[in-house]
Amino acid sequence: MAKIEINTERCKGCGLCVTVCSQKRLFIGETINRSGYTVVQQTDDSDTCTGCAFCAQICPDVVFTVYK
Amino acid sequence: MAKIEINTERCKGCGLCVTVCSQKRLFIGETINRSGYTVVQQTDDSDTCTGCAFCAQICPDVVFTVYK
Amino acid sequence: MEAVFKRPESLTDIPTHFCPGCHHGIIHRLVAECIDEFGIREKIIGVASVGCSVFLYDYFLIDVLEAPHGRAPAVATGVKRANPNAFVFTYQGDGDLAAIGTSEIIHAANRGEKLTVIFVNNTVFGMTGGQMAPTTLPDQETTTTPYGRDVETAGFPIRMAEIMERLDGTKFVARTAVNTPKNIIKSKKILRRAFEVQLNNEGFAFVEFLSSCPTNWKMNAQKANQRIQDVMIPYFPLNIFKGALN
Amino acid sequence: MEAVFKRPESLTDIPTHFCPGCHHGIIHRLVAECIDEFGIREKIIGVASVGCSVFLYDYFLIDVLEAPHGRAPAVATGVKRANPNAFVFTYQGDGDLAAIGTSEIIHAANRGEKLTVIFVNNTVFGMTGGQMAPTTLPDQETTTTPYGRDVETAGFPIRMAEIMERLDGTKFVARTAVNTPKNIIKSKKILRRAFEVQLNNEGFAFVEFLSSCPTNWKMNAQKANQRIQDVMIPYFPLNIFKGALN
Amino acid sequence: MTDIELVKGNESIAMGAIEAGCRFYFGYPITPQNDIPEYMSRHLPKCGGVFIQAESEIASINMLMGAGATGARAMTSSSSPGISLKQEGISYMCGSQIPGVIVNMSRSGPGLGGISPSQGDYFQATRGGGHGDYRTIVLAPSSVQENYDLTMHAFDLADKYRNPVIILGDALLGNIKEPLRRHKYIPKTFEKNWILTGAQGRSPRRLKSLYLSEGELTEHNWMLHRNYQEMTKEILYETQWMDDAKLVVVAFGSVARIIKTSVSMAREQGMAVGLFRPITLYPFPYKQLLDISETIHHFMAVELNTGQMVEDVKLSVGHRKNRVDFYGRPPGSIPSPDELFEEIQKVYCLP
Amino acid sequence: MTDIELVKGNESIAMGAIEAGCRFYFGYPITPQNDIPEYMSRHLPKCGGVFIQAESEIASINMLMGAGATGARAMTSSSSPGISLKQEGISYMCGSQIPGVIVNMSRSGPGLGGISPSQGDYFQATRGGGHGDYRTIVLAPSSVQENYDLTMHAFDLADKYRNPVIILGDALLGNIKEPLRRHKYIPKTFEKNWILTGAQGRSPRRLKSLYLSEGELTEHNWMLHRNYQEMTKEILYETQWMDDAKLVVVAFGSVARIIKTSVSMAREQGMAVGLFRPITLYPFPYKQLLDISETIHHFMAVELNTGQMVEDVKLSVGHRKNRVDFYGRPPGSIPSPDELFEEIQKVYCLP
Amino acid sequence: MYFDCIISGFGGQGVMLAGNILAYAGMCENKNVTYMPVYGVEMRGGTANCTVVISDKEIGSPIIQKPICSIVMNRPSLEKFGPRVKQNGILIVNASLIPKEDVNFPNVECIMVPARELAMEIGNEKLLNMIILGATVQKTKVVSMDSLIGSLPSALDPRYHHLIDINVEALQQGAAFIDQH
Amino acid sequence: MYFDCIISGFGGQGVMLAGNILAYAGMCENKNVTYMPVYGVEMRGGTANCTVVISDKEIGSPIIQKPICSIVMNRPSLEKFGPRVKQNGILIVNASLIPKEDVNFPNVECIMVPARELAMEIGNEKLLNMIILGATVQKTKVVSMDSLIGSLPSALDPRYHHLIDINVEALQQGAAFIDQH
Numbered sequence A, B: 001m002a003k004i005e006i007n008t009e010r011c012k013g014c015g016l017c018v019t020v021c022s023q024k025r026l027f028i029g030e031t032i033n034r035s036g037y038t039v040v041q042q043t044d045d046s047d048t049c050t051g052c053a054f055c056a057q058i059c060p061d062v063v064f065t066v067y068k
Numbered sequence C, D: 001m002e003a004v005f006k007r008p009e010s011l012t013d014i015p016t017h018f019c020p021g022c023h024h025g026i027i028h029r030l031v032a033e034c035i036d037e038f039g040i041r042e043k044i045i046g047v048a049s050v051g052c053s054v055f056l057y058d059y060f061l062i063d064v065l066e067a068p069h070g071r072a073p074a075v076a077t078g079v080k081r082a083n084p085n086a087f088v089f090t091y092q093g094d095g096d097l098a099a100i101g102t103s104e105i106i107h108a109a110n111r112g113e114k115l116t117v118i119f120v121n122n123t124v125f126g127m128t129g130g131q132m133a134p135t136t137l138p139d140q141e142t143t144t145t146p147y148g149r150d151v152e153t154a155g156f157p158i159r160m161a162e163i164m165e166r167l168d169g170t171k172f173v174a175r176t177a178v179n180t181p182k183n184i185i186k187s188k189k190i191l192r193r194a195f196e197v198q199l200n201n202e203g204f205a206f207v208e209f210l211s212s213c214p215t216n217w218k219m220n221a222q223k224a225n226q227r228i229q230d231v232m233i234p235y236f237p238l239n240i241f242k243g244a245l246n
Numbered sequence E, F: 001m002t003d004i005e006l007v008k009g010n011e012s013i014a015m016g017a018i019e020a021g022c023r024f025y026f027g028y029p030i031t032p033q034n035d036i037p038e039y040m041s042r043h044l045p046k047c048g049g050v051f052i053q054a055e056s057e058i059a060s061i062n063m064l065m066g067a068g069a070t071g072a073r074a075m076t077s078s079s080s081p082g083i084s085l086k087q088e089g090i091s092y093m094c095g096s097q098i099p100g101v102i103v104n105m106s107r108s109g110p111g112l113g114g115i116s117p118s119q120g121d122y123f124q125a126t127r128g129g130g131h132g133d134y135r136t137i138v139l140a141p142s143s144v145q146e147n148y149d150l151t152m153h154a155f156d157l158a159d160k161y162r163n164p165v166i167i168l169g170d171a172l173l174g175n176i177k178e179p180l181r182r183h184k185y186i187p188k189t190f191e192k193n194w195i196l197t198g199a200q201g202r203s204p205r206r207l208k209s210l211y212l213s214e215g216e217l218t219e220h221n222w223m224l225h226r227n228y229q230e231m232t233k234e235i236l237y238e239t240q241w242m243d244d245a246k247l248v249v250v251a252f253g254s255v256a257r258i259i260k261t262s263v264s265m266a267r268e269q270g271m272a273v274g275l276f277r278p279i280t281l282y283p284f285p286y287k288q289l290l291d292i293s294e295t296i297h298h299f300m301a302v303e304l305n306t307g308q309m310v311e312d313v314k315l316s317v318g319h320r321k322n323r324v325d326f327y328g329r330p331p332g333s334i335p336s337p338d339e340l341f342e343e344i345q346k347v348y349c350l351p
Numbered sequence G, H: 001m002y003f004d005c006i007i008s009g010f011g012g013q014g015v016m017l018a019g020n021i022l023a024y025a026g027m028c029e030n031k032n033v034t035y036m037p038v039y040g041v042e043m044r045g046g047t048a049n050c051t052v053v054i055s056d057k058e059i060g061s062p063i064i065q066k067p068i069c070s071i072v073m074n075r076p077s078l079e080k081f082g083p084r085v086k087q088n089g090i091l092i093v094n095a096s097l098i099p100k101e102d103v104n105f106p107n108v109e110c111i112m113v114p115a116r117e118l119a120m121e122i123g124n125e126k127l128l129n130m131i132i133l134g135a136t137v138q139k140t141k142v143v144s145m146d147s148l149i150g151s152l153p154s155a156l157d158p159r160y161h162h163l164i165d166i167n168v169e170a171l172q173q174g175a176a177f178i179d180q181h
């Protein structure tokens, strides 16, 4: 069991995390943050997250916290 | 048969030619040139010169002309 | 549950000015993690260079000195010699380190200054709008090579890590990339080692990061990462050129 | 009888200001011979650097431009690009080329400028009174390394030819010496080749000469020549690093 | 070529250079003048020229020196910190009498400063920031059209006096777009019997700045000095609203155009204010300003710095019964026409 | 330490530096100041200091900046062309408020010029040869003893104002030997709450010159400007034979001592000539000279160049009814006391 | 005749292009014009703005503290440039990102243009700058719509010339919006 | 009391050392002194000269156009500095390299010192500078012989202190030559 937290206000919507999540549970949705970026979101199936932290590793804006 | 010409006014008396002459026919004598250097001279035995031009090659001041 | 990944403490909470997908952000985080892990935040003096990374002092909770363009290794030499107990690093782009600062990096390395140099090679001058860098690849279009870099007249992409390797003064020289999680994890190990080399007073450490600049490459972040894999790594091979991970 | 050795015509008849036994004189003569032999005296533009060889223009019957200290390769780049039919060479000391001018030589070489660079390495700053040069050998005493060069703090003697070899832009790179008639004859061949590389429009040619400075080494001319053999050549191996004599 | 175009200031300089026959450009990127190298990199190859992005500003100025030595028309451009790095090279070019055009689209200082407009490099440009007694002609355009025209002129002056010429603009004049009418360059010929081309059929030439025999360098310096005196022939300036003026505002370059608006506001309010805009900063129009002070005794120097050109104004008119006021705005913000109008109001009634 | 020694000018500077606590020296050889690095390379290691022969003047000034940022007392030295190369770095040090001592034993320019004495770098030193609105205190010694004393003083001033200080000597003051009385440095303490040492138990510090928010850099520049105004407290100058003088000769550094002989010759001939020697060139003793012009109206600036300091003399006293004459000798030869005496004679009777 | 205007918004919103086209149109009407961009250091993100001045007299300052007209395309721009509009000036607001209730400046005529929606009608969100520009010109009459449209070929990079028609449409859509409100 | 002197010769003749010792001796007598060397660019060969001024007043110029005294050790120096000696001044000539007939300056007292020969008598040609210096001091009395000798330990590099005695001998030899002629 693992989970991630997304600090969307820092997200710039670059989509890198989306490409590396092995569980394909990240996506760029419609939400726009205060800086005007369309931010990343996670699917509701929180139990699919493996806590691999690939998303966190590749995110240039340190948006994620990963718990395991 | 070979011979050398020494332009002593250019000579700085460094002695490098003396060390390389295989025939040991060069020496630093007593003569001082206009610039104040004690210059190189050759022995009288002009027939011993082989024209190898080692002296000329090593002289930093292009003092020698070598004939053969 | 325990946080297995969280924001390093040496990073401030200010959003960076970097473009979406820019690797400067990743490299900043790796540096911050090393600072945290070695517990040296309070004995660090960072030397910022001029390039997209100039705002280092906004993002790290450490003492920072801003060097003139290209001169960070000389500035860092002054800092370290006057303050040998401090941990001193420079963070420099390829324009900064491999163009205007060629002389300073070569001689600081050759003197074996006890510094850690973080070199971010993104094949362009990012900050000034995407001009050719010494590391720009053959035929790459930039704003000053509008017809592609012609190696015949504009020179060849310069491989700094290989030149660093040749200098007797360097102790650790590596090139790495942060375009995939795997490479990032590898990079972290390399960077840790580059920190240790200074912490153990062994000598000069140099890490070249292949880095993306989606903005000036005019591609999105993913394509930029792919370009690193397909185009940059073949030209700039990843390697530990000198020293070892231990 | 025929003159088998005589003063090259490209040399003026002015006595040089060089010290007794200084190799600058020999290297000047070799350059002049090449100019004569290729018949290019009237299409040469020489670029003098700042060092004991600054008076190039007094000794050669050719057009000469005096560059600021270290910048001869950049100046020569401007000359050659604006005048591609001219034969352009620089003549630089080790202070000039390997210290202040590091950046300029590396980038001119890396751009593959069609230049011939004559590099005179005498392990000291001759003209300014014998201070340490980047090529000063370990433990060598100079006026700024009074206790001998301590490589730990003053850095390692830098091997420029080896660095030049690493750059993709260079076509011919060699190191040679003029301390014996044999080495001089060899040097001549190497220098001729370095001239040809430009004459054939092949690219950038670099010849490093190991050279003596009896004055600042504080020894007589013979001992200085011996030092080249015994101490310098082991550290700076003679070699053709790139290209071949043909 | 007489069509009108909307052109960016930096590009107008590049266009003027190419039109004037500049075929060699050497530079290193720096904001706010990157359009110049970028334009050159696109257009020089098309007209048989050479663009080199050098490894540094120092390399650039030295390449300029090399190309200039062969008689070619060549240019480099940069902005403040980069220009500081060129000072040694400029001193050498002056000492060796090698022409070339150097563009400084200056930015805020000191140090890294910022990229906004500034006139903080006035001293550096007019007094020779490098070592020794040398000067360069300094042209200060204040519109896109002038960028273009003065760049052409700069090449002529450089050749005429065998001396580098500096174009001193700033971030405002580099980034602004305005209508530009391009026109053909009218070629001027200069005897270049000093250039290096290989000593074919003539005795060898040398271009150098080292003079060691007793007295030789003194003579060389006097010769240069006479050349600098000659340059006073080239003085350019603009005046407006001078006829009945009681106060003359002296300003150059970007701030001159901002204050032009303020002066016209003053005129609308019935204030007798005139505007004097030096176009050559070196040689400075000392005499021209002095002549004006025959009838007008109140001057106000306005600059985007803490006070540099004001010294030249004082050296010119700072005696007799004249009054010289100063308003300076160091870089980091730009005064608006309203603010400057207020400053004019403040000094207008001073004795 | 109060023994008298016969010491070379360059070495006296190195001695003063070490005595004042300078433990870091960064430099690159250039004639005529090589005794400074050479002395430092011999003596610094003995007192726990660090000598680095840098790869260039640019590296040296940047090392100085790095060491200065940590609060260390550090110095670099060079001569004219090398000082030109340091201009960018000096501008950065001023912008970042990092102290340091920079010695310019100047030589002849422009370009490579020559190695004889010169005062051709006056403008560069006093007006900031780099970019932007910055200034450095400039101290101009004129004897070996002053070399020593003013070098010590320079370190105090640099720390006090958090600004680089330039010592402007020349080949004459570097090569001359004179008796020197060394003495103990009286330590002054300066609160250095800005230095970088690692953010231990305090919030992180930054030393930088980049200021981008609207108005921020303007404010920073005004702050620096106020600091420069403060420096006027430090003005130093020497006067001699002023009481009844009708003509005041103004000269600094090496030429001031040559002309001292000429002025004493003039006095012997009964001419009422005085000597004013600015010791701080920046800040220049404008007011002090102006005060003198209450009673004396004739000034003569004498320099080893074609006319630089004379502008400051004119800015100071060039109004009212004063007369300012100038004699300049550009480098390459040195005027003898007799020649200068003749020049004094020439202007003495002018109205 | 004298007109000045500050156009501001996010980096990608086409602020600079709009300013360029407006300046071009002024030039085509034989006016004096200046166009002055302002960027941050970064060449990325952040807000961008430019100033356009059109006059039949010589133009002094190309930088204007209090413009006659201001176009604000996002909220930070509104906050910075809204209050600066001259008394009796005009403020053109991108209503798609800024709610009406936030726009409250006495003695300034505020025009709310739902630019994104209007652009979407033509099928491309990116045209929102053209919608707003069309509206501005129609409102201020600083240049004729013909000049505005006529300047597109010169102001647009040839790479984008195939998009001229759709841009024309967007300008007209913006103008039409003004006519209808 | 005021005295100045230019000492000149070849590079290796010890010109600078002689000047240094003289200045030192002046300093030991509590005089003001200056010593000013002049080299060519080259650090090698060529001629070298230095100027020494000794005075009981503050010394202005350390560079002298027309010295009271001049020591010339070779011919080029004679040619350059001979004519510059002040009226009624003194010219000390190295007679070993310069023939008497070439030394002809009206109103100048010319002293021919066979320096090389005298030095050889002590056994070392290199002492010729000391011979000449001794002669100069004895002739001009600018300092006492005691001061001159007393300054050797300070003026000579410690490496050469074992040569002090022989140097003293040379100074005395030079002085003796003056006494005898």
Ligand SMILES: Cc1ncc(C[n+]2csc(CCOP(=O)(O)OP(=O)(O)O)c2C)c(N)n1
Binding pocket: C050, C051, C052, C053, C069, C092, C093, C094, C095, C096, C097, C120, C122, C124, C125, C126, C127, C128, C133, E028, E029, E030, E031, E057, E081, E082, E085
């Ligand atoms: C002396 C000087 N020259 C040029 C510049 C302009 N400049 C700022 S950053 C930069 C290059 C940035 O490229 P790089 O070092 O590769 O960093 P990146 O932005 O790509 O990370 C340049 C040329 C400057 N600030 N100072």
Ligand SMILES: Cc1ncc(C[n+]2csc(CCOP(=O)(O)OP(=O)(O)O)c2C)c(N)n1
Binding pocket: D050, D051, D052, D053, D069, D092, D093, D094, D095, D096, D097, D120, D122, D124, D125, D126, D127, D128, D133, F028, F029, F030, F031, F057, F081, F082, F085
């Ligand atoms: C900018 C600058 N810095 C320093 C100098 C002083 N300088 C003249 S020659 C030289 C070094 C000479 O050494 P090298 O290049 O090895 O030539 P060498 O005399 O040994 O042949 C230096 C440092 C200078 N002229 N200009």
Ligand code: SF4
Binding pocket: A004, A020, A021, A022, A023, A024, A025, A026, A048, A049, A050, A051, A052, A053, A054, A055, A056, A066
């Ligand atoms: S931790 Fe792994 S599985 Fe979970 S969201 Fe991140 S990348 Fe996907």
Ligand code: SF4
Binding pocket: A010, A011, A012, A013, A014, A015, A016, A017, A018, A039, A040, A058, A059, A060, A061, A062, A063, A064, C021
């Ligand atoms: S990688 Fe980071 S910045 Fe990019 S989309 Fe994912 S969370 Fe956002």
Ligand code: SF4
Binding pocket: B004, B020, B021, B022, B023, B024, B025, B026, B048, B049, B050, B051, B052, B053, B054, B055, B056, B066
């Ligand atoms: S040519 Fe040969 S043999 Fe003859 S003198 Fe020269 S070195 Fe000796």
Ligand code: SF4
Binding pocket: B010, B011, B012, B013, B014, B015, B016, B017, B018, B039, B040, B058, B059, B060, B061, B062, B063, B064, D021
């Ligand atoms: S090598 Fe040349 S300079 Fe040296 S002694 Fe022989 S001839 Fe003279």
Ligand code: SF4
Binding pocket: C017, C018, C019, C021, C022, C023, C024, C052, C122, C126, C127, C212, C213, C214, C215, C216, G043, G044
């Ligand atoms: S311009 Fe390039 S390097 Fe700079 S922040 Fe943007 S993506 Fe990163």
Ligand code: SF4
Binding pocket: D017, D018, D019, D021, D022, D023, D024, D052, D122, D126, D127, D212, D213, D214, D215, D216, H043, H044
């Ligand atoms: S100092 Fe050295 S390099 Fe220079 S001329 Fe003398 S021996 Fe040759």
Ligand SMILES: [Mg+2]
Binding pocket: C051, C093, C094, C095, C120, C121, C122, C123, C124, C125, C126, C133
């Ligand atoms: Mg980069």
Ligand SMILES: [Mg+2]
Binding pocket: D051, D093, D094, D095, D120, D121, D122, D123, D124, D125, D126, D133
């Ligand atoms: Mg050397």
